[in-house]
Amino acid sequence: MSSEKEKPIIISQRERGHQGDKQPLSSLLPLPHLHSVSPGSVGPPSDQVFLQAAAIFQRLRREKPEPRQLLRYENRTDTLPFNSGDDKATQKQAYQLAFNTLKYQDLLEAVISDSFFHKSQNIYSDLLPLAMVMLYDFQDRRFLLRRRPAEGEHVVVAEVRDLEKSLQRWKIKLAASLARFRVKHSLRSVSRFLSDSLRTKERRAKSxxxxxxxxxxxxxxDEMCEILRSANLSEVKNMADLTCSTFSKDPLCPDTLVFSRSLCKPLQSSILTTTRVLNIQDRSVCLAVSVSRPVLFDKGDVLLAGSFSALTVAHVAVAAAARSGRVLVCGADHAPVQTEEMKNLLSQMGIKNVKVLPAAFCSLNEWDSAVHRLKVIVVLPQCSSSALNDPVATMHSEHGDWSLLPDLSHGSISKSKIFSLTTQQARLLAHALSFPKVQTVVYCTRSVCPEENEQLVGRVLEKTHIHPKLLPFRVNGPIFPDDSASGDETDSRFFRLHPSQFTNGCFIARLSRQADPTKVESVQDVLARAAAKGLLDGIIPEPSKPAKKSKRKKKRVALSTSRTSSPSSQEEPEAAEISDGDAAGLKNQAKGQKKKENTLQPSGPDRL
Structure with missing residues (x-):
């Protein structure tokens, strides 16, 4: 690929020199005191959120067999399209509402059917998805009226307001139907309707x-910690001690801080995040960057492959800038709006070492000039997101696969989905291992499924063909040897972070070129490989080059000399170079000497 076809975001070496200019601490001080906000104090959905959540639910809900259908849905043709240009907060809230409705779909359908709400209020079939998402929100607020936004803040949707009035008129019968359902199924609370694993994840996600x-x-x-202390926050060593007025350092990520959930809203609106000095992101991405940082090369490139956000690109670029390296992104693998978002964010953060290539990752090869300095590849493929306590937030920020929400709402991923995901994951990982100049590949998923993790890595490594002159890729672990809790008891070469009350989970494998530890190399092999890398310059002299042959043809003749008992006489005589003219004379002289020796040699019995 020629350099003219590459589409760089910022590639100027002169501009890159200003990339390391740090913002003075005084520009962020004094920071106002941060006041915590209750995690549950999220504003009510707007009319637009309800409408979009209904469209998402209708698209993702599972179709039941006809005998089990309590409600008959019909597709709407006039629903507003849900495009990527909408407000991100609206998108996230709509997907969250749709996901919660999917989790409680059977319960909500039973309540609507038992109370005859849809029949008594003349709710048409095409409005049933809207009724479902609004009923979930209504019962979650304990059937209290929604606090509507001020006039002019949001678009008013007439059918949403009409359906809200119908729910309010029928709330007593709806609440009674919900109570009967709980008694029938012995549910101490509505959340008991979910499986134990889903209920545990839902509880963890709230805090x-x-x-x-x-x-x-x-x-x-250190400067950031000083800024936070000026905002009346104090530092604690353990994440278990986090409160609404404290923060902690991540023990596995040297550039990451941890905060209580109650500080999320205040920090999001503070100058720290609006100026992109502090960037909120899922821990799995922070860990992937932390694992990649030690294997980066000076002035070497690192390529991101898979599905990721603009913030992930920025995070890797900041780590690569410390080694004067660049980050490569394949633009053909991302939607144009995502590429534009990437450019805007990098420009806002002053990051100048990212280049967007027009090609797709799987179409690149070792001969492309764009990857001649490529040393590290970070593979972040689409995955099942089964290690996330709340999949919506991370899937929304990292461009996850929304078609997984129906499976995640039931707590398990179908075999067909796993097969589809692992096929694409194996394709990306195998292609990453095919570049001869690449020294390390980092593979990261947010999944607990072995089929996507260690089993896939092992299968791809077995099938990968490596040139005989190159060292093969091997799993390089443990990744965090100083942290005993981070390793896995079954195979410490991989890093597994299980989901808990403190973090989402993830899986990371670091593959590096290494010699087979079971084979013993000879000294000659070690010296030859070291010499090929230029590590023995000046230590072992190179053999002298042979002298150039003269134009005149010459021959080498060994001069016969008498051997003596002295040490010098046992050395081999040096060869003399003679011309063709002298060769004939020497030849005749040798014949005469041989004839003389034959006459002096005895024959018959006297011969020795």
Whole structure:
């Protein structure tokens, strides 16, 4: 691929020199005191959120067999399209509402059917998805009226307001139907309708700490801690001790801080995040960057492959800038709006070492000039997201696969989905291992399924063909040897972070070129490989080059000399170079000498 076809975001070496200019600490001080907000104090959905959540639910809900259908849905043709240009907060809230409705779909359908709400209020079949998402929100607020936004803040949708009035008129019968359902199924609470694993994840998600990495191009981690202390926050060593007025350092990510969930809203609206000095992101991405940082090369490139956000690109770029390296992104693998978002964010953060290539990742090969400095590839494929306590937030920020929500709402991923995901994951990982100049490949998923993790890595490594002159890729672990709790008891070469009350889960494998530890190399092999890498310059002299042959043809003749008992006489005589003219004379002289020796040699019995 020629350099003219590459589409760089910023590639100027002169501009890159200003990338490391740090923002002075005084520009962020004094920071106003941060006041915690209750995690449950989220504003009510707007009319637009309800409408979009209904469209998402209708698209993702599972079709039941006809004998089990309590409600008959019909597709709407006039639903507003849900495009990527909408407000991100609206998108996230709509997907969250649709996901919660999917989890409680059977319960909500039973309540509507038992109370005859849809028949008594003349709810048409095409409005049933809207009734479902609004009923979930209504019962979640204990059948209290929604606090509507001020006039002019949001678009008013007439059918949403009409359906809201119908729910309010029928709320007593709806509440009674819900109570009968709970008694029938012995549910102490509505959340008991979910399986134990889903209920545990739902409970964790409400109080899960959030993670934010520091843009070290502008401010160091210590300076950021000083800024937070000025905002009346204190530092604690353990994440278990986090409160609404404390923060902690991530023990596995040297540039990441951890905060209580109650500080999420205040920090999101503070100058720290609006200026991109502090960046809130899922811990799995922070860990992938942390694993990649030690294997980066000076002035070497690192390529991101798979599905990821603009913030992930920025995070890797900040780490690569410390080694004067670049980050490569394949633009053909991302939607144009995502590429544009990437450019805007990098420009806002002052990051100048990212290049967007027009090609797709799987179409690149070792001969492309764009990858001649490529040393590290980070593979972040689409995955099942089964290790996330709340999949919506991370899938929304990292461009996850929304078609997985129906499976995740039931707590398990279908075999067909796993097969589809692993096929694409194996394709990306195998192609990453095919570049001869690449020294390390980092593979990361947010999944607990072995089929997507260690089993897939092992299968791809077995099938990968490596040139005989190159070292093969091997799993390089443990990744965090100093952290005993981070390793897995069954195979410490991989890193598995199980979902808990403190973090979402993830899986990371680091594959590096290494010699087979079961084979013993000879000294000659070690020296030859070291010499090929230029590590023995000046230590072992190179053999002298043979002298150039003269134009005149010459021959080498060994001069016969008498051997003596002295040490010098046992050395081999040096060869003399003679011309063709002298060769004939020497030849006749040798014949005469041989004839003389034959006459002096005895024959018959006297011969020795």
């Amino acid at each position: 899960l700490p959030f993670y934010a990495w520091v843009n070290t191009l502008n401010t160091s981690l």
